[in-house]
Amino acid sequence: MIQIIGLNKNYGSKEVLKGISYDFEPGLVHGIVGENGAGKTTFFKCIAGLERFDGDIKSDVYPIKNHLGLLETNPQFMSKITGWEYLKLICSARKIQVDNFIEQNVFDLPLDEYAENYSTGMKKKLALTGLLLQNNDLFILDEPFNGVDIHSNILINEIINKLKQAGKTLLISSHIFSTLNDSCDEIHLLKEGRFIKHAKKDSFDALNKQMQQFVIGDKLDKLLIK
């Protein structure tokens, strides 16, 4: 369980997160949707302890960061480090011994090549492979489906399902509602630093419709599409 209590985050005078409070149930997949700049990444960084904040974040595992796998929107890799060496670093940082990375290479990545030269999707897959090797209890996946091919999308969905079956807690963000439909148990709508809607699986469609109406409104009426 991750318990968020009155989470506030400011960048100078700009309020990015405004008093978020929510209990994320364990063993579920929680989707977070919101437009660009809604505060999704900042919210995740606060949970990970990568940002200072006001309020409190509690969990049954302590410290959270040692049990958390964080997949960044655009995973960055150091220059002149191969995929294999990156995985070795990720595992040794958590004191995990992995003897055979090839067996764990579910995405068939060219692990002997420099990771910085990978495509956007490959970078994301390498970072995700690293998180899976770490055997975390909590996962935060920031835009996991962005930039990856259709095959990997299917594979990532399947990985999410397997993690859920193993009792792991996952927080996944997306700009696009439909990408979260299959994998999530709950979806939370973040707008201007606040959760404005929560929906369980059976009311995803209603939330999607509300969102469409909310986002589109009468904007398209102004377009003269012929």
Added chain:
Amino acid sequence: MNYYFKLQFLRLQRTLSALGINVYLGILLSLVIFIAFSKYLFLKLAFQEYIYCLIALITIFSLSEKTRNEKIKLIFSKKHYHQIRLIENFFLSLPFAIYLVYEGKYLISLMLLAIGVMLCLVQANWLRTIKVPTPFRRWPFEFVRGFRTAFPLLLFLYAICIIACNVNNFNLGLFCFGATFLVAMSFNLKPEKIYFVWIYKMNAKEFLLHKLWNAFICMTILSLPFLITLLICFSDHLLPIALLQLVGLVFLASAIFAKYAAYPNEINVAQGFLYALSLWFPPMLLIVIPIFYLKSRKQLKLILE
């Protein structure tokens, strides 16, 4: 195209002001260091003009890196791209050529300028993709990266060390050995992205000890060829060689602490000054190391604990 060069100047200005240095003072300082380095090289080395040209060409060749070139190509027309590369290569070759003229090596100076300018036609993809084998794969990542970036320089230092043995010049050999430590210290000075510290399941003290232990193992591996060569050729100079190895490791430790003392930022001017002072006067390390160590524990605690 003019705006491109203005932007490059602006980037330089911003980098220097981030370090707290006025841009003109920074340029002047770089010039002084360049002249001092050139003079030192010509005073100390045999075949100095060739070694100097090699250093110059390696520096100029860095402009041929593929990603950088592709970015320029994306923005500018083919004609303007070639003009930019020509101007950049010419201006980077110029200081080396002028110094060679100052040393009276007119023909070599002219050749360097010509080759330097011609290198503008080269775009080095292999620089980006070539995978240099490294003995440090078990200990990611500082030495792996550093070795792959600096291996031509390390090979060069080792070659000079062998020459020093052949001409029975112990000081030159010792200089190369010491320079290896300086190169290794440079591997450890640039801060990594915060994520790569955050992932560690360690407290600040454990993290620093882990980094220190890895660095000591890697440094020992890196210095081994120099140590063996020097000990074989100058076996009667065991004490200064052993002393340099020991002091080198202490300096390496101070470089690691200095980096994390400023983390996640780069080392600032005050810390840099303190560090440079201890390089010049090593007993200062007795004060500098505890200061940097305590500060780095404090900085890392914010991320790791």
